[in-house]
Amino acid sequence: MLEQLLIFTRGGLILWTCKELGNALRGSPIDTLIRSFLLEERSGAASYNYDVPGASYTLKWTFHNELGLVFVAVYQKILHLLYVDDLLAMVKREFSVVYDPKRMTYDDFDETFRQLRKEADARAEEMKKSKQVMAKPVSNLGKKQGQQMQKLGFEGGNGKKSGGESGKDCSDDNNVKMGVLGNGHINGEVVNKGRVNLKENGNNTADTDAFDVNKLHKLRSKGGKKGNVVVNKVSKEEPKKKPTKKNRVWDDKPRETKLDFTDPVSENGDADMAVAQVVEGESMMDKDEIVSSDSETEDEDDAETDNKKVDSKKKGWFTSMFQSIAGKANLEKADLEPALKALKDRLMTKNVAEEIAEKLCESVAVSLEGKKLASFTRISSTVQAAMEDALVRILTPRRSIDILRDVHVAKEQHKPYVVVFVGVNGVGKSTNLAKVAYWLQQHDIKVMMAACDTFRSGAVEQLRTHARRLQIPIFEKGYEKDPAIVAKEAIQEATRDGSDVVLVDTAGRMQDNEPLMRALSKLIYVNSPDLVLFVGEALVGNDAVDQLSKFNQKLADLSPSPSPRLIDGILLTKFDTIDDKVGAALSMVYISGAPVMFIGCGQSYTDLKKLNVKSIVKTLIK
Structure with missing residues (x-):
């Protein structure tokens, strides 16, 4: 049953909803669709499943790009x-006829929708009926084939051959049943990985094509010495026991109390905090990067030249020039494919x-199709x-995360701001944790490090x-x-110490390592950090998708x-x-x-x- 159908503009103004349905949706599937798909450039997907406690919905949508309208249907996932799909296409066609940008209500569209729904x-x-009719001959064909196979082979379980001649009952033999050997091969070609050649000296004729049980018994009684039969022999000797590995004897000398010899250490083993602080200058986080626009025109010219070549190959120089001057009525998917293919190849070369x-x-393509x-x-x-x-929409954060502001808010509540660093092995979590600590120090924030990588040697x-x-x-x-x-x-x-921020260092782990991932999930659940930072390499391409999605x-x-x-x-x-x-x-x-x-x-x-x-966008596009 259809739960709801809505028509709204790309600006978010709802023009029409189906009053006939009038079902109250649980949760906010439409808001999630707009936030997670339409604004995140995922509108090329066919559908979206929205799950909330007590309800599961499937949402499907289509666009009218020229008018800037969105048509969404919501129904139970099950x-x-x-x-x-047909209903959305018909509603889109009919509503575009009556749409007027100056109108705000479309009550007269209810009757039109009722007719369209009946037609759909x-x-x-x-x-459904056509599928059922097409499925019936297939089942009858299967029955006929089964009957033919019965006629060609043995009939029933009494060991009769197709010619009506009665053979021996093979039910007593574990390795032979209805002319088939224990391993499933017909005509006795294989017995327990050995080979049997029943057509000896050309004595077997067309009348004796079936398996001869007497010959098998004779071969077994003679121990399989005659013929080309190889029978697996079970060795009576007891299997030799593998020599057990002796435990290695380690050196019994007392363990070193410390492993870090980089700086002097006090008598109780604690680090000497009197070491002078490393002065590195101002962190680059507080400097605004200026993007040079000198090469912008050159890049656009190069891109324009490349795209001209693609278009000229597809349509010819005169056609493309005429369309650029006169304009095209409505863009079709075929018109967009050459330029989109060039863009896709360019993005893939940029990793x-x-x-x-x-x-x-x-x-x-979905956002441009149908536009003039x-x-x-x-x-x-x-x-x-x-x-x-x-x-730009994808890379721009959906919500502002200002760590300095959030730290001061947590400080007013008399609790530390907790940041957990997670990621795969060898990406530089500890080093970049120290960089973040240095940046926070420059803003007069008291920082504490937590060495929670208790797995890798040398991490502490x-x-x-x-x-x-x-x-x-x-x-x-x-x-x-x-x-x-x-x-x-x-x-x-x-x-207790009055620290403003706690930076938690965790062990590197691959996304498929379930025990370590379970430990990480427990750490996050127990401590409820304010921020979970995934540390990843800029060198990866397709691996980035696998790492983040599995994490x-x-x-x-x-x-x-x-x-x-998350x-x-x-x-x-x-x-x-x-x-x-x-x-x-x-x-x-x-x-x-x-x-x-x-x-x-x-x-x-x-750094x-x-x-x-x-x-980033200019680098990806150029």
Whole structure:
């Protein structure tokens, strides 16, 4: 049953809803659709499933790009209504006839919708009947084939041959049944991985094609020595026991009390905090990056030249020039394909995941299809402008995350602001955690580090070195401890000590390592951090999609909470090593919906920057 059908403008103004249905939807499926699909350039998807406690909906939509209208149908997910696509197409066609930008209500469209719905129902019923009629001959054919097979082979279970001659009952033999050997091969070709040749010396004729049981018994009684029969022999000897490996004897010398020899350590083993603080200068996070526009015209000229070549191959020079001067009535998908293919290839060369590039092009095609091409405008430039707008919308955060502001809010509530750094192995979590700590220090914020990587050897010593160089307190409990408990005790210590921020370092883990992912999910559930930062490399392409999607999926599946915490932001490392291949930033934001909050671009503590959206978009498009 159809739950609701709405027509609204791209600006969000609802023009018409079906009063006949009038069902109150649970949750906010329409708001989620607008926020997560229409604004995030995922409108190329066919449908969207919205799940809330007590209800599951499927949403389908279509656009009228020339009029700027959106048509959305909502129905129960379990129903699988066949007529929804046809109904949306008919409603779109009929409503575009009566649409007037000056009108705000369309009560007279109720009767039209009623007729359209009846017509769509009738079409769906015809489709069901046609499918049932086509399915019947297939079943009859299957029965006939089964009957023919029975006639050709043995009839029943009494061992009769097709010619009516009665054979021996083979039910007593475990290896032979109805002319088929124990391993399933017909005519006795294989017995327990050995081979049997029953047609010896040409004595077997067409009348004796069936399996001869007497011959098998004779062969078995003789131990399989005659003929080409090989029978598996079970060895009576007991299997030799594998020699057990002796336990290695380790050196019984007392263990070293400390492993870190980088700086002098006091008698009780604590780091000497008297080491001078490393002065690195101002962090790049507080500097606004200026995007140079000198090469902008050159890039646009190059892009225009490339797109001209594509269009000229498809339609010819005169046709494309005529369309650019006179304008085209309505853009069709075939008109957009050459320019979109060129854009997709360009995005993939910039390290954007293929799946993401394809979905982006589909979304841009949906947003442009049916629009009128303006005069003196080329299709290629129109597609490129639409892609730029789409990329800006994706990379711009949906909600503002101002860490400095949130830290001061938490400080007023007399609790520390907790940030958890997560990610795969070797991406630079500890190093970039120290960069974030240095940036926070410059804003007079008291920071504490929590060494919750109790899995990797040397992780605690590495973080201790950063803490000593920055003169930041560190909370550690050594190795082989529960990281969730260590983080909880660190937060309690920070509350007593008056620290403003706790930066929690976690062990690197692959997205498929379920035990470590379960431990991470527990840490986040127990401590409820204010921010979960995913640390990823700018070098990855398609791996970024797999890493982020599986991290979010595991955090959702393994959390005992009904509303689990997922990744809130992204810290992109090694950004200085990729030249213009900045596509990983786009892939990560698209797949997770979380913004890129920090960019690591060097080895010193000052090498931490903000993401410049305009610069990234220009790099991707040029």
